[in-house]
Amino acid sequence: MDAIARHTNVARMTVYYQFQSKTGLFEALADDIAERGAIRKNIEHAFSQADSRNGLAHLIGAFVHFWLADADVMRKLNALSTLDRESHAAERDAWRKEAIESMMKRVKKQCDLSQATVRRGTEALYMLTSFSACDILASQGRSEREIAGRIRELTGETLGLDLTI
Secondary structure, eight states, X not given: OHHHHHHHTSOHHHHHHHHSSHHHHHHHHHHHHHXXXXXXXXXXXXXXXXXXXXXXXXXXXXXXXXXXXXXXXXXXXXXXXXXXXXXXXXXXXXXXXHXXXXXXXXXXXXXXXXXXXXHHHHHHHHHHTSHHHHHHHHHTTOOHHHHHHHHHHHHHHHHTXXXXX
């Protein structure tokens, strides 16, 4: 909070007044990134798909777009959250796991997948749609479209489904 006050040339109390705490600052930053990354709109679009495979493919794209909307800030926020337990990063990431599990229930029902396949697919998708995985793929020079395509391909192979869109 002191560093932010110095960097923005305001009194430390001004920063505290605006955000109440370090956690409040993390929340505001995460909300801003979510807005710029259009995550809510893109997830709603994914869940509006009649075909659950298409919905899953769009969900993957939503996560990739979110992480890469401001990768530099996200990289710093990710590192900071690792060092500071007050950031509540794990709680904020729970929405991603919930969205994946919810979509996978739809896929299981529509595609008649076994529970073991769904469990493997859910775990794989949770790992593959993390910021770290997307950032690694982006650092190899892949575009957002290529990253989402690769994650769809790997998830599709795990589930035995075609997830191309």
